[in-house]
Amino acid sequence: MKPVATKPEFKRAVNEQCKYMGLGPPWSFKMDLETRDIPDPEAYAACIAQPDYFYATLYFDPTHPGWAKEDFTITECVRHELFHAYISAYTHAAHRLCGGDKQLEAELNAREEELVTRLATMPIWEYNIV
Numbered sequence: 544m545k546p547v548a549t550k551p552e553f554k555r556a557v558n559e560q561c562k563y564m565g566l567g568p569p570w571s572f573k574m575d576l577e578t579r580d581i582p583d584p585e586a587y588a589a590c591i592a593q594p595d596y597f598y599a600t601l602y603f604d605p606t607h608p609g610w611a612k613e614d615f616t617i618t619e620c621v622r623h624e625l626f627h628a629y630i631s632a633y634t635h636a637a638h639r640l641c642g643g644d645k646q647l648e649a650e651l652n653a654r655e656e657e658l659v660t661r662l663a664t665m666p667i668w669e670y671n672i673v
């Protein structure tokens with residue numbers, strides 16, 4: 544598949560959305576477009592956050608066929624991944640509270656995906672906020 548966006552385009556989207564979401568310093572982000580590094584091979588994007596260090600790696604696979612199937616813009620995808628970082632202190636604490644219970648972990652992961660998707664696609668983003 545033809546890449547859905549170039550690295551500079553992803554970088555611009557990340558910088559823009561970080562500004563809107565207040566994810567400036569101390570937060571810092573590494574961006575990785577090497578598809579082999581995405582933790583979930585089925586996913587075309589991911590965020591691995593280290594909230595104690597205000598640091599996250601954002602993974603994007605620009606040639607994943609999923610981009611064509613989903614009604615998700617690059618901006619919404621970037622926002623979705625950044626919201627994972629945004630709420631990561633909470634989700635990391637919640638995972639610790641699961642105490643290794645795989646069913647609770649799965650429910651937590653599903654709820655997190657639902658939450659960040661809803662936040663990333665809220666109607667408020669349609670307003671010009673610049």
Ligand SMILES: [Zn+2]
Pocket residue numbers: 623624627656659
């Ligand atoms: Zn997600």
